Amino acid sequence: MHRSNRSIDVPRVSPLLAWLAAGAIILAGCSGAASPSPAASAAASAAPSVAAGSPSPVASASAACPIPPCDQPIVIGVSQALTGDKSDPGTAIEHGYQVWVKEINAAGGLLGRQVVLKEYDNQSLADTAVSQIERLVTVDKVDLLFGPFSSALTIPTSAIAEKYKYAFIEGAGGAPGVFQRQFHYTFFVQPATAEHQADPFVTYILSLPAAQRPKTAAYPQQDDPFVKATEDGAQATLEAAGIKTVYHAVYPPTQTDFASIAAAVKASGADIVLGGTIFGDAVAQVQAYASINYQPKAIYFTSGPSTTGPFEQALGSKVNGIFTGDGWIQSSKATGNAQFVADYHAMFPKEVDIPGEAAEGYSVGQVLLAAVTATQSLDNTKIADWLHANPVQTVQGPIGWDSIGRPNGSYLLEQYQSGKLYVVAPANDPNKGADPVYPKPNW
């Protein structure tokens, strides 16, 4: 009796649940990093948040308000990576938007009307971002749009903006995939596109005397369009110059264990590392290298070091010697930067170090302000046409765009020294604050 009961029970229940488990795993795999976060959903379904400044719209129409209804705010729609794996830089961009909105409202608004951001959290998920942009345009009927963090989210969302002919001014989508479709309405607000981000680093490495110049390089990189463009560009140039690739591997955005990767990079004997990173993976790479005492002569990360505060908090003195490429530095002498820094600190007093992405977000606002003011219009086509023809002064310096929204400048080489991020190249840049240090001090 007992035996027969078990023989029925065990084989039937176990495979059934095993398959159930398999189903759960597939489900988990599909949602993966991608998991739905209830907090995020709640935020997404909540009423639009008034980002900053006075929530009450200006009371009356005036000559300074050419586009009625003057008692209604201008609404700018945003789908941002506020949670998920891109949340650190995504939140930083959002802070940049908010500082700009507060400033513009304090100065009387845009075309005399107050500005509010209607923001949704896309949880760092491309599909969610797409449906949110679709909703912002068709249901919420926002006046204007700002872009999300990262190329991975900008590539799909910019197609929606293009479809509805909305100017898509974005501070963090510079991968080739953003521009391949030759959109008219997308404008990338950084000095140059992703494939050129590591150019200043590559130029610097190749400028070293032959005896010092590294002979081998490793390219551990996240599976991300921006990262791929930057890394491929740098790798091609370095290889052409004779710097051999000894390690190249792509890991998923959800990778959290870097021990074996670090061991493999170390075993490759690479002189320098070009880490294709977003944020958390840059931190984890440094920790993994340090824990096995791998001391590259130079290390460059595509993204991560520019999110200054969280990066320094995570790594402490291990930041020293790390290179990155960016268009902005907190001490920048660019027009308007001092005001941005002051306003940022007033709004986010805890953040002593302002992340580079915040400056990118703020620049997006500056670009919109210039275009709307010049055209005296909220017509997205007029705004896009104007931006194709006119450069704009931003805290990242002047930025102008070609016919498909690619900026035409170049990046700065930045390096952490004594716990602070400095512009170290090009030599003639007015913001250069230190000379590059090579080889890197040990972790």
Added chain:
Amino acid sequence: MNPELLIQSVVLGILTGGVYALMASGLTLIFGIMRVVNVAHGAMIVMAAYVSWVLYKTFNLDPIASIVVVMPIFFVAGALVQWTILRRLGGRDLTLTVLVTFGFAIILEGLQGSLWSSSFQAINTPYSLSSFEIGGIYVPLVRLLAAGVALVLLGALYLLLARSNLGRAIRATTQDPRTAALVGVNVEQVTMLAFALGVSMAAAAGPLLGMIFAFYPATHWLWIGKLLAIVVLGGLGSLAGTFVAAMILGLAEQVATVTVSLDWAPMVFYIFLFGVLIVRPRGLFGTTARESL
């Protein structure tokens, strides 16, 4: 292939496998007694990692020492959840219980996100990046400590199940709840205690996870996927099987990282899982699961 690198990855694989075994032990224990896959197990581990992280930041309490604090808290919380919610679903459709634990996972993830944001976190102690070298092979101190702690806790769990009255009652209930009840086991109470024990094993694994891997609220989906692969490979309900499977998968993952490719490393879990489901649906230790637990 560089032999030193291969040995390095084997060392990392063994140490990581030990921690995986601790993470999965509670899951297999809960399955054994309740026949329910606790989908929230990964979220519970991540929750314990957060609690340990907070204790370290606020009171400078060492994450390994914090295990002593988080285990009883999670034990009580697990007992409460089982007694007040899961017990009421007992005897009904098992999938309902799975759905409830799925709901717990989502609630825990949301709670973590609202309390601590969704940024990457890690418990960085002064010794976090220390390691020692033996013949060119680096042994990260944190992984060694974590594997050691995992082994001690798994040994204690094994002894508890094998030697104590509670353990005997749990094993009896796992084998056949009706007969266990007939010989005087309070099945409801034992089930509650076993669930609480499983949750406290998750709690013990949390601080270790927090020291080794970066974590954020959504990471539990990745973990529950890996842990289910481990317990299915080991044979659902078998503690010994879980240990062996965790070692195999931990090793396979690290070795694949350095020998095959990074893309394939995470896939190793699922390749093993599908292979086992096709060839041996009960898992490695499935047939002896009920007795050996």
